[in-house]
Structure formats: C-alpha cells, structure tokens
Amino acid sequence: MHALRQIPSVRPVRVATVSAATVGRVLLAVLAFSLLIGQVLAEEAPVLRLRGDVTARGDVLTLGDLVEGASAEVQRHPLFRAPALGATGTIQARRIADAVAALGLGEIETGGRVQVSVLRAARRVTQPEIEAALKRALETHHGLDARNLAVRLDGEAPVLLAPVTLDGPAAALDVSYDPRSRRIAALVTLGERQASLRVTGQVLEIREVAILGRALNRGEAVTAGDITVERRPREATPADAQGAQGNLAGQVAQRGLGAGAILRSGDLAPPDVVTRGEAVTIVFDAPGLNLSLRGVANESGRLGAAITVTNPVSKKILSAAVIGPGRVSVGPAPAARQASAALDLPTLQR
Template sequence: MIATALRIVAVTATLGIGIAAASAQSAEPARPQLKTHVTVNANIVRIGDLIDNAGIVADVAIFRAPDLGTTGTVPVAAVVEAVRPHALVGFDTGGATEITVTRAAREIPISEIERSLAEAVSSRFNAGPAADITVTFDRDPRAIQVDPSSRGDIAIARLSYDARSSRFDATLEIPTGATQRGLLRLSGRAYATAEVVMVSHSVDRGAVLRAADLQVERRPRAEVGRDAIVGIERAIGMAARSVIRPGQPLRSADLTRPEIVQRGQMVTLVFEAPGLTLTLRGKATEAGAEGDTVTVLNEQSKRSVQGVVVGPGHVVVSTTVPRFAANLPAAAGTGP
C-alpha cells in the first residue's frame, strides 16, 4: 500500500517537472532576427529597426539614417559590430550580407512649387490667370523631400517681380516637419502664355490639315500675334497656302479653304434662273474653294462664264433675270 503511494507521488513529481520544463520553454524569448529591408522615419537607425526581438536594447541608436526619401545599404558585419557592445550576439542573420535602409519622406513636387508661384504672380502683379502663367527656374530644382509628419502648404514669404523682363526672385516657406518650416529661395521667369496651334511636321502647299498633322503648345503671349490660330478645330480641314514648317504658330494667313475645284478640271456647270435649271459640262480655268467665284469654259461653245463653287466639281451660275427660250442655247451641248 505504501509502495503504491510512493509510486503515485513519484509519477506526480515527474509530471510536475515536465510541465515546469514546458512552461520554461514557452516563456523563453524569441530569438533575435535580422531584417533585410528597413524603412525608418527618423534621422537615426536604432537596433530595433534592424533586428526583430531586440529586447531592451531596441531603442539604442547605432547609425545615421539616409537623407529623406533616399535608400542606403549597411553591411551585416557592420551591424554585428555595432550591436556587440550591447550584449546582443548570436542573432539570426538569415545568410544576408547587407541591409537596405530607406528614409521615409513626403515629396513636394516641383509642379506644386510652380503652381504656388504662378498664383502669387497672378494675384499680386495682375499678370493674368494663374493657369496661363508658365514658371521656369534659373536652376532646375528637384522635388523636395520632407518629413512624413510635415503638414501645411507652401507659402510665399517674399516675392519680387519685373513685368517687363518676367523675372522673379522668391523665398518660399516649406513645411519640413510637424511644426517646422524651412526656407527655399528660387529665381527665374514667370510669363503669361497662350495655347497656339502648330504643325507636327512639314506640310506642303495645298495639303488639307488633319488632326494628326497638328499639335498644341504654350508660347509666351508676347510672341503670339493677334492672328494666331487659337483652337485646333479652327485649323482642321483647312489647306496650307504655302509650305508650313513645324515650330511656328499657325496664323490665319497661313491657311485657306481647301480648293475643291482644280484648274483644268472638268466640272458640272449648273445654270440657274427663275423657273429654269440647265446642267452642262465645262472645264475650270482656275482653281477655287467652296464659295469662290471661278471661270468655267464650255468647250463646245467656247464661251466662258463665271460661277460659284458649291461642292467638289460643281459650279453654279445663277441669275435673278429670266431668260427667254430664244436667248437660250439651242441644245444642252452648246451651253450659255
């Protein structure tokens, strides 16, 4: 009986030891693990940024972070040496040889800076609508990277502008942090522009322009004459008066209505009078666009008449005075 009781106690003790060991294993902290790709928000890199499960040394700074919005690399060997004084050894590197570290940032694009300057020039110097003002810089600035916590818009702290030369000099306030703002000085030109229509390639005389032949660009308003074509739809379907080269704004004088009757072309000549319509064939002695007055030769009668071009190969001769039958040609072939 006593022996049986002792065996029960022994088994219970053994089970207790096993449970305690299992509990000890479950309570053992996870092994530190090296990361291979890291993004940091501060200007320093801490141990915890590079190593998971770093414990009480996670907040210890060991490296300087890359510049805002940029990425750098650090050798794993350098990380091992940096954490050695903090008693963090034997962590799992996963076989990596280097770690990439990216500094998080919020980008302020150049377009936002241009828009702010255009709005300031427009409102302060009455330079026309901001949407029509083009801004160029003496030195091409790059997109500005600021802390992700930065809030607020760009502000114009100082702006000088010469309307005659279109030159400006400005100091901008840029949000760089949650409460911080930095100064950026820029200079360049800000000038009013207008959309102009140009050909995208050389166009021969008489060629009819299609949408594929045209492009729209903005040019300084001072360089755009009053007769410049504004609106691509005004050029489509028109013909070139002479050869047109690319790079120059199209002007009204460059275009004409397309000729739909060619010199020497056989056309249908329609004679119209009150109560009478007579159709003949004739030969155009000059070219003309729709609405133009051209001369047509009746090759049978050898008489020339003038009529208005109303369509491709169609010329109409009209009169409000009726002609008596005795005055009309004896046959359709003789013509007026």
C-alpha cells in the same frame, strides 16, 4: 547456550516488464518538461536578432528600428542618429551589438550581416509642384491667369526635401515679380516653414498652337489625326499661329509643309469646289429675278472665293463668287451693276 537470532525473512524482488506504453508516457513527460523549461527561459531571455536594411522616418534610430525581439518598452530606446533627408548611411553590426550589450540585453544574432544600410525617408517636392505653387501665388497676388502661364526655373531642376510627415501642398511665400522682365523669386515652403527652398525663374505666357504631325505636299488634304495641339511659350510662336479652335480637318495645304511645323494662317485652306476650265452653272439671283446659264470657270476656287467665269454666248468675262460645287453667283449687286449684269446675260432662262 547462545540465543538464536531470528533469521529475517527476505522478500523476493519483483521485476516489472517495461511496456511500450510506459516508454511513451515517459517520453511525453520529458518533452512537456523540456517545452516548459524552454518557454520559461525564452521569457526570461528573449532572442534578439539584427534586422535587415531599414528605412528611417525620423531623426533618430531606436533599438526597435534595428533589432527585433525586444520588448515594447526597450524598442523605444534611441541608439543612433538617422542620415540626412533622402540620404543613405550604414552602421556596422558590431556597433549595434555593443549598444545592445551596454543596455544589459545580452548578445544579438547578426545572421552573418556585417553592416546595416539605413535610408532616411523624405518627401520630394519636385519642379512641377514648385511651379504650381508659384503660379497660384501669381494668380492670387498679381491677377494673372495661371492656366496660361509656365515658369522656367533657373539652374538645374530644384528639389525640396522635407520630412514625410509634411503632407500638405507647397506654398510660395515672399514672392517678388517684375511684370516687365517677367522675373520671379520666391521662398517655396512646406508647413510652417518647416522645410523651405528659395527659387528664381522666368514667367512665360503660354498659348495653344496646332502642330502638323506629318509632311504635306501642296494641295494635299489634312486629317484630324495629322494635327496635335501643344502648349508653347507665346514668345516662341508666330503671331499668326493657328490655335486649337477651328476645324482644320479636310483643308488642304497651300504649300509644302514639314512634319512638326506650327500651322500658320494661310498654310491651310478649304479645298476648291470649282476647278479651272470646269463647266459651271452661273446664277443671277435678285429680288423677283432668278436666272441661270452655263459658263466656264477661268480659275479654281473654294467656297466663297471670287473667281472669273466666261459667258460662252457673249464671250464676256464675269466676276462671280463660288457658292457650291460647280456653281457660281453673279448677284445680287448694287442697282446700277444689276442692270449691267442683266444685259450681259441675254440667254439666261427662267
């Protein structure tokens, strides 16, 4: 007889229904795992990207100047020399990529750029600042008043290029000045002669002059808006040029004047307050005596001007000074002349 073998019992397979919640949990787990893996990979291999056009502030371009995404320690690694002060240069993108690869940092993303433009930053010391340094030296070492000086530098407008870290004022050293020819030569420097430029020029004495802003006809009055004050080299202005001092507004042109003209003594004068043929009051004023009568002006005159008037009664012509609109004075005068003047005024009334 054969022994009977036990028939193993077979457990039925349970099939579970997949729900939406289960699918969601699985997807979230996969997403979290992917993010974790991405973060680990990013930490291990940072993405390096080529920067755009850059401005260099020093002599050397570091990896951090040209590439972003590197660690702080790697960013300080020097790669290329910067252009000269104020100049612009270019670097091919492939050369930057080769330099980065040589450091074992892998590839960089260029963003399609073929080259990078590099501008070397510089401080530009221009002509006004150079002239100011020269004038300070002339005032300190030669006793000249810098406010009344100008310096005309030789050649084209000079420019001193210096590193941007040199932020102090420019100074003039080794100054040579000839008072007779007014020639000057100096070395303009920044810092401890870290940047320098030798210049030469002519020192000019400056004065303020009044400039007419519009054309005037003879007898036309000038207004405050017609006059501007400009600083001009003394050698290029007339000796009798009107300065900034004095009130010229209200005065009248003594001749035709063109726009832009430098006003000179005699170009303008106060307006006439007495006109020729005008009836005027003639005043004789002396200690203890005050007389007046009507007369006729033979000439026009401004305040203080000497004119002649006619006494209509005696028909005598008297010399008088204009003392106001329609008023002239024939005294006081020395004693001998006072008596003569009194005799010529028989009709004066007290």
